[in-house]
Amino acid sequence: MTEVRTRFAPSPTGFQHIGGFRTAFFAYLLAKHYGGKFLLRVEDTDRERFVPGSIRFLIEELSWFGIQIDEGPTKEELHTYGEDWDDAPGLGGPCGPYMQSLRLPKYKEAAELLIEKGFAYRCDCTPEMLERERNEQMARKELPGYSGYCRTRNVPADKPHVVRFKVPQKRTVSFNDAIRGKVQWDSIPHRDTVLLKSDGFPTYHLAVVVDDHDMKISHALRGIEWLSSTPIHLLLYEAFGWEPPVFAHLPVVNGPDGKKLSKRNNAAKSSDLREQGYLAEAVLNFVTLIGWAPGEGSDQEIFTREELIQKFTLDGINESSGVFDPVKLAWMNGLYIRKLPVQEFIERSKPFLEKEGVVIPEHEFAALAPHVQERVKVLTEVGAMVDFLMDRPLQRQMDAMFGKGVDASKAREILTLSLERLNTLPEFKTEAIDQALRAVATEVGLKPGPAFVALRIAVTGKTITPPLFESFAVLGKDRVLSRIRETLELLPQ
Numbered sequence: 001m002t003e004v005r006t007r008f009a010p011s012p013t014g015f016q017h018i019g020g021f022r023t024a025f026f027a028y029l030l031a032k033h034y035g036g037k038f039l040l041r042v043e044d045t046d047r048e049r050f051v052p053g054s055i056r057f058l059i060e061e062l063s064w065f066g067i068q069i070d071e072g073p074t075k076e077e078l079h080t081y082g083e084d085w086d087d088a089p090g091l092g093g094p095c096g097p098y099m100q101s102l103r104l105p106k107y108k109e110a111a112e113l114l115i116e117k118g119f120a121y122r123c124d125c126t127p128e129m130l131e132r133e134r135n136e137q138m139a140r141k142e143l144p145g146y147s148g149y150c151r152t153r154n155v156p157a158d159k160p161h162v163v164r165f166k167v168p169q170k171r172t173v174s175f176n177d178a179i180r181g182k183v184q185w186d187s188i189p190h191r192d193t194v195l196l197k198s199d200g201f202p203t204y205h206l207a208v209v210v211d212d213h214d215m216k217i218s219h220a221l222r223g224i225e226w227l228s229s230t231p232i233h234l235l236l237y238e239a240f241g242w243e244p245p246v247f248a249h250l251p252v253v254n255g256p257d258g259k260k261l262s263k264r265n266n267a268a269k270s271s272d273l274r275e276q277g278y279l280a281e282a283v284l285n286f287v288t289l290i291g292w293a294p295g296e297g298s299d300q301e302i303f304t305r306e307e308l309i310q311k312f313t314l315d316g317i318n319e320s321s322g323v324f325d326p327v328k329l330a331w332m333n334g335l336y337i338r339k340l341p342v343q344e345f346i347e348r349s350k351p352f353l354e355k356e357g358v359v360i361p362e363h364e365f366a367a368l369a370p371h372v373q374e375r376v377k378v379l380t381e382v383g384a385m386v387d388f389l390m391d392r393p394l395q396r397q398m399d400a401m402f403g404k405g406v407d408a409s410k411a412r413e414i415l416t417l418s419l420e421r422l423n424t425l426p427e428f429k430t431e432a433i434d435q436a437l438r439a440v441a442t443e444v445g446l447k448p449g450p451a452f453v454a455l456r457i458a459v460t461g462k463t464i465t466p467p468l469f470e471s472f473a474v475l476g477k478d479r480v481l482s483r484i485r486e487t488l489e490l491l492p493q
């Protein structure tokens with residue numbers, strides 16, 4: 001096989017949602033599976049829809065996911081767009097530029113070649129003429145599009161013009177989609193479409209074909225919404241005399257509401273997921289499984305990046321749409337969090353603690369970290385698990401203390417006795433605290449559960465924390481006793 005080269009070819013028209021990144025993941029995994037190259041090409045031919053910052057967003061997000069781009073825009077290319085943030089990576093490669101707005105001479109040359117070969121022509125029809133023509137076609141219920149009026153007019157090159165493709169209407173076009181098998185059109189669902197606009201910018205059709213050829217793309221992976229453009233692309237390849245790449249049109253990713261994820265409906269944005277405490281490797285794993293599975297007989301769901309690379313082929317991609325299920329993602333993220341080495345969990349939690357203003361001594365956090373790790377699904381939950389370690393007045397959920405045989409006087413009994421027993425412990429360690437407090441529960445005639453709820457609220461303020469005795473041990477005797485005393489003051493007489 002010649003080198004496998006895939007590309008991610010987004011338009012910088014806003015942030016890329018997670019469904020868009022899935023296209024990138026698939027392209028990357030396929031290239032890496034075969035030891036090939038993964039390219040980033042910026043399809044910025046629609047200048048009016050350009051949203052500043054969107055290329056930076058793309059590159060930074062791909063890097064968060066740990067996806068290395070083998071070829072892509074250089075710093076200078078990004079610079080021409082005002083996208084030169086300080087640590088922009090210098091990508092580059094042998095097929096540049098990788099931003100379509102910087103490749104205009106190539107498209108012009110390609111369009112000229114097609115005119116020369118008789119596959120394209122110049123057209124100087126005015127917008128008014130086109131509009132009139134379109135209305136007439138609609139009235140006649142014909143396929144709307146350009147009628148071909150200028151096909152034979154030989155519009156001179158020095159007049160303002162567009163270049164149009166001579167689309168043969170009576171042609172059968174077919175190809176083998178790597179996911180869908182044979183796809184065939186018995187007539188072409190386009191009329192003479194524009195290839196080059198009057199301002200020298202190409203349309204998507206011309207640019208994508210010229211660039212995929214020029215950049216030696218072996219496999220073009222893209223969303224199913226582009227399938228209707230494929231017959232035009234195939235005809236263009238034929239007209240140029242070039243070999244088309246293998247096409248794989250990917251199924252749609254729907255949101256939990258059953259609607260397609262899109263830039264517009266503000267669906268799952270990877271940067272939001274990061275801020276919400278998801279791990280990049282969990283998101284990569286989860287998103288890759290939307291519409292892909294490793295093959296018959298395998299129900300494996302958790303894959304390292306290396307395993308994904310090793311197992312990923314186009315055969316595993318589903319034809320039908322997949323769903324981005326946030327509940328499942330949270331479950332998977334929890335699993336990934338539990339798999340982290342403790343020290344790494346601590347490091348990764350730090351920015352979240354900092355952001356939430358949870359300032360606690362490192363050794364105290366480290367002592368509880370293995371327990372916290374077991375209990376959170378996202379890193380944003382860590383702060384609330386350990387903020388009772390901060391030296392500041394506690395806000396206690398006092399009401400949650402009562403019920404299950406515990407009223408104010410019972411709570412008083414539990415706390416008073418606990419105070420006494422804990423105070424006389426020779427060593428304030430988990431094991432000893434455990435024994436002492438179990439004995440208290442028995443003595444006051446309660447099951448440990450309700451008794452410990454009262455103690456937990458007294459000492460941490462809340463109902464959900466790392467395990468009680470460990471938490472007490474980390475807080476230390478003085479703080480535990482003074483918090484119990486404080487609570488006794490708060491209890492109604």
Ligand code: GLU
Nearest residue numbers: 009010011043208221222
């Ligand atoms: N520029 C297109 C997009 O924004 C990509 C189409 C393709 O990959 O051919 O999704």
